Structures are given as C-alpha cells and as structure tokens.
Amino acid sequence: MTYTSINFRQKLGLFDERWAPKVIAEMNDYQFKIVKLQGDFIWHDHKDTDETFIVLEGDLRIDFRDGAVHVATGEMFVVPKGVEHKPYAEGEVKLLLIEPRGVLNTGHEGGERTAENDVWI
Numbered sequence: 001m002t003y004t005s006i007n008f009r010q011k012l013g014l015f016d017e018r019w020a021p022k023v024i025a026e027m028n029d030y031q032f033k034i035v036k037l038q039g040d041f042i043w044h045d046h047k048d049t050d051e052t053f054i055v056l057e058g059d060l061r062i063d064f065r066d067g068a069v070h071v072a073t074g075e076m077f078v079v080p081k082g083v084e085h086k087p088y089a090e091g092e093v094k095l096l097l098i099e100p101r102g103v104l105n106t107g108h109e110g111g112e113r114t115a116e117n118d119v120w121i
Contacts, residue, residue: 008034008056012094014121019113021097021105022121033097034121035105037089044107045084051099052078058093062086 011024011034019041021033037060053060054076062069062077063086071077079085105115 020115037093044109054096
C-alpha cells in the first residue's frame with residue numbers, strides 16, 4: 001500500500017470550473033469534496049443529511065430564509081439536514097465539503113446548476 005497525503009492546493013490547481021465539486025477522498029459512506037465557488041447559488045436543502053462547509057480560502061456567506069452566516073478562511077459551518085440554504089461568494093471561495101456519497105449539490109431542486117456526482121480528482 002502507498003501512503004500519500006492529499007494536498008488541497010495541488011488538487012484545487014487541477015480544475016478551474018466553479019460550482020462543480022470534485023471528490024478527493026472517502027471515509028465510510030462520506031465523501032470529501034473540494035469546490036470553487038463564486039457568485040450566487042440556488043435555494044435548496046438536503047432532506048436526509050447535514051452538509052459541512054470548510055472554507056480553505058475566501059469568504060463564504062450562506063443565506064437562510066431567516067438569516068445568514070459568514071464563514072471565513074479556516075472556519076467551518078454545518079448546515080443541518082432539511083434546512084433550506086443558498087451559498088454566495090462575492091470573490092472566489094475554495095472549500096471542502098463533507099457529505100454522504102450520492103448527495104447532489106442542488107439537493108432535490110435539480111436544474112442547470114446540478115453538478116455531475118462522484119467525479120474524482
């Protein structure tokens with residue numbers, strides 16, 4: 001077996017597209033996904049799972065119907081399952097998402113912002 005650490009900066013350098021999470025590791029049934037964001041996303045929720053956002057670089061705002069949270073570089077936030085939310089990034093944000101395998105980035109909303117699932121990098 002080869003033991004190799006995963007370098008976030010190196011992995012983030014392998015792609016340019018935004019709002020398209022890439023899987024970099026799995027632990028049990030959970031996937032660790034890196035993604036670049038900029039601009040506004042869509043309102044959505046994940047009915048069956050929480051979603052963890054860990055900001056590696058930048059400043060992310062996650063809007064809720066009754067408020068918002070700002071998540072800066074080196075911070076994390078867990079969106080509880082079933083809570084409708086909408087990420088927004090004025091400048092480019094690089095982050096790590098942790099969620100169960102098979103979760104779509106747009107929840108059950110679908111549409112043009114739905115990224116291909118299970119893409120490894």
